[in-house]
Amino acid sequence: MEYAIELKGISKSFGPVAANKNINLALAKGEILALLGENGSGKTTLMNMLSGIYMPDSGSIFIDGKKAQINSPEDSGKLGIGMVHQHFKLVERFTALENIRIGMRGEGRLFHGADVRKKIEDTAAKFGFDIDLDKKVSNMAVSEKQTLEILKVLCYGAKIIILDEPTAVLTVQEIDSLFAVLRKMKEDGHSIIIITHKLNEVMAISDRVAILRHGEYIKTVVTKETNEKELTELMVGRKVDLNIDRPVIEKTLPLLEIRNLTVKSDEGAVAVDHINFYIRGGEILGVAGIAGSGQKELCEAIAGLRPIEEGQMIHEGESIVGMSPKKILDHGISMSFIPEDRLGMGLAPSLSITDNMILKNYNESKGIFVDRKSAREEAQKVIEKLEIVTPSTETPVRRLSGGNVQKVLLGREIKSGPNVLITAYPVRGLDINSSYTIYNILNTEKKKGVGILFVGEDLDVMMSLCDKIMVICHGKLQGVVNSDHTTKEEIGLMMTGTLNIVNKEGKTDGIAKDSAITDEEGKA
Amino acid sequence: MLDVLTLFLFNIIVYNIPLLYGTTGEIMIEKSGSLNLGVEGTMAIGAVAGYLAGAKCDSLLVACLVSFIASGLVGLLFSFLTVTLQANQNVTGLTITTFGVAFYYFIGNALSNSKGGWPTLSGTGLDAQSQAIHIPFISDIPFVGKALFSHGILVYVGILIAILMWFYFNKTVPGLKLRSIGENPAAADSLGVNVAFYKYTHIIVGSGIMGLGGLYMGLNMGGTFEGSNCWINGYGWISIALVIFANWSPAKAILGTLIFGFFNTLRVQNAALAYTFPNTLGWLTKIPSHFFSALPFIITLIVLITSSLTSKGKSGEPQAIGRNYYREDR
């Protein structure tokens, strides 16, 4: 087989975290290869090395059989590689035409010929794009922006096209027309890599599927010779027994009930779509889903940081919709979210551990002064209890290693004694030992009767740690399963949208039998 | 009567073209996403360096080249500090102003106190070359000829620069790339545009253009150095205001220069106008000249506030202005 791209032994680490480990991957000429893997399996990192944003630590890249050095986006473009990033790289105030012209090569250095527009229009026509070249990007809908991004790389003459989760922002109809375009591109001799989580899409569009798991290359299978079940298994791996305790506590009434919650993302798309669920005291409810399925928006909505479009949020019988973050905090709901960069939300990186400890309750002490003395004691306690490695309580959080940063954050959240603890990706990027420390902390809280919402990545961990797991896919609830009565495969299928068990077999998932919300309220 | 009006129009152009230089130079820099508050200082350095070199060689061309290069070097310093070293743009720009104006006075005082003294302009070839050019027939057209077509070469160059810059931004490929950097450097970078190279070159050229404006002011003041009055006299700051007023468009900068220039000239000539037209314009003398001086800043403040109240879409302000770009931040 002739290959458009061959990756041999590619490794890439960010500090102590290995994103890609010795990856070998090949893209045949004129094929559509789906790149499949859970969040954090290193797909985007790998592709960014092809587009010139990152450089591999080791390994080599062959383009059309020749060894290539890709040091910048420009190198990548010259080699005929075009990438459609998940977060569009467009100048909002320019028209579509202007956006395309920025990166045009071989059309004259100073002026573009009068036929540039014609060429772009021809390319658009050839692939069946319906696009207004004089429309400003700021006036475009998401799907139009994506069309523009694809048209852009086609106009630059890219023969190898990488699409990073292109369907995440599209409706079903739009996905269909995208696939039609991809097939046309393939006929035209383009080689395509598409990153997606949706198995039905993988089955529909790809010729072969390459699977990554935890930064490692697993294998490549021919789409026709496989099925969704096999792919899920390859993607999530076999169940590993992790030996995480799961103490059984007598559960209390629902502490937090979410009914019909709809929230929009920053881009204005529906991120959380009419979700129902509840958390009881003394249980850990896992939230499983592919990255970007609405987890962040859900957490932010509950914490009062994001306005909701529709729905109810009831905490101990009282609605928290429209309350300020501070008020919600005072109610006993505490949220910690570890974003990809680990520092973005919840911590002030230049401030000391002590100062970060009191971020949420500095105002509770009397007088005009911040009570640093007890803050320092608390910081010391948290450092000891969570085994945080730091020179002192006065060290800026920025200087700590990732795991210790997360312990500081979680330590603070627990310290305030919440009765609902929302924690997203608390073990992101942590080594095994630190992760276990954090699981223990969560279990201790659970034993105290705290209701915990655990947004996680690793299914093995979630199945061991959580009592129940709620699965979401593109903002929609796919069902709530009991950790003891489910399989990894089942969750995997739900995550990818293949399986939906909501309201099946008379189950009313996500609504508690002893709900504090009356039927009428629920309907409202 | 007509003479007063002719002179008024003539002066609007003669005295305020330096604003156009400062403004177009600053627009070029701001289009690359950098806010350079060092216009006043950059102009001062270009003025003194260009003037001294021009006087030495008795050549306007040398004066222009040297002032362009001297100010360009200031631009290089600004780019090095803000683009490569990621220093804060506001602080760097303000320091360039302090430094540049001090440089101007320092060199001026040192020369004035030296044996040779400060070089005078009148009677030199430099003076002759910068004087008004008489264009046959056109300059002789009554009223219009004197007001619009009897100027020194630097007036026409200034207007030409503004027109060319408009053309460069809107019609050429590098202009498009430059604007894309000012709007969204990460997008430009992903398309293979060399962000640092573009920032450096345009900051240097923009600063050089400011230098020409400074030189013009020096020549217009007869080349005399006064220990207490800088040639630039706040025009650098008005230029920064004018960039906002012109909505970051070099073409509108020409119009803006005429409007700001109108008030500026009114400040100087209000008495003459009031005297010539006592019935219609007599009230002019009642308005304090300080009001006209402050007017550019008042107008700009109003423009600034109203444009932030209305939709952001129409403003020409580069979206990434004032923020340094660091690829690894993406």
Added chain:
Amino acid sequence: MRKYHLVRRADSQLKRTLIYYAIGILISLTIGAVILISLGINPFEYYGRMFTIGLVGNRYGYKSVEGLLKIFVPLLITSLALSLSFKMRFWNIGGEGEFLIGAICASIVAFNSSGLPNFVTVVLMCLAAMISSGIIGVAIAALKVKFNTNETLMTLMLNYIMLYVIRYIGDTKADWNFFLRKDSERPIFGSFPESAVMQGIHFGKFNLLWSVIIAVILTVIIYIYLKFTKHGYEISVVGDSSSTAKYAGMSVGKIVLRTMFISSALIGLAAALAVSSAGTVSDTITNDVGWTGIIVAWLSKLSVPAVFVTAILISVLQYGCQAAATQYPAIDINFADLLQGIILFSVLVADFAANFRLVKKEEAKNA
């Protein structure tokens, strides 16, 4: 392929930063020395004279100290005030304008204060200046918070508008204009009545003005405010990450408004102290503290003790240049500005050198 690339140092040691800063300042002084030599002046003698601000061998040495302090006090307070807003990443470069508003309002009180006790007048002057400047600061902050208007450009415009306001007052002879001397045909700013002139404590001939004592106390208060109070804590969090501040339930807009009020009011106070110490007002009363204050704040990395030290150094530089000018007429106060600029450029480079290091890129190993 580029062989080297820059990497941010994981730790920033105070010691290393200080050493780099010292090297930067040394290089600046060397550049200054080269300029001096080119003018035929012995740099050691000149610097010697400059840094002793004309104290050595001067019978009226106490006058030098008094003069230095008159420069120092407004600069110190303005720099502290600006640091306050910069800490929040609010680009208040309107120090000049806010200072002038304060100066004008304090002068209004001063010129109409005959008969009032000195203490009462000075307090009233300070209050008038602080309230007027503070209101302007809040107005600008409100536009920023509400409509995201560019605060850098707004405050810049304010500076010039206020400059022409005070020039107008100073140039306009009119019945209403109590700022000017009545007995002069030409418009000249009048002197304040005795009641509005800053008094001090006499140590022999040396008169230590109350404004100096106020400035020092203020430095301590601002230090405590930023370091130990809840307000100071909020400012640090908002400046470090406004999304974290929101997440913690802080009302970011309110904090910005409050801090800008304090920042501008402090600049107003600096102006009130300056006019009272000078016993008059003028359009050059700011002595460029609005601009120099930005440089001082930045050189000090917004740390209060560092601002105190830097403000002393810059004042010595400026006053020393004035003092040395008596002996070296070729070198005037502009040399101080020149040197100040070079120092800031060098320190910016030094700061970068202290925080980044050049790393040789390892060749990609083939697996």
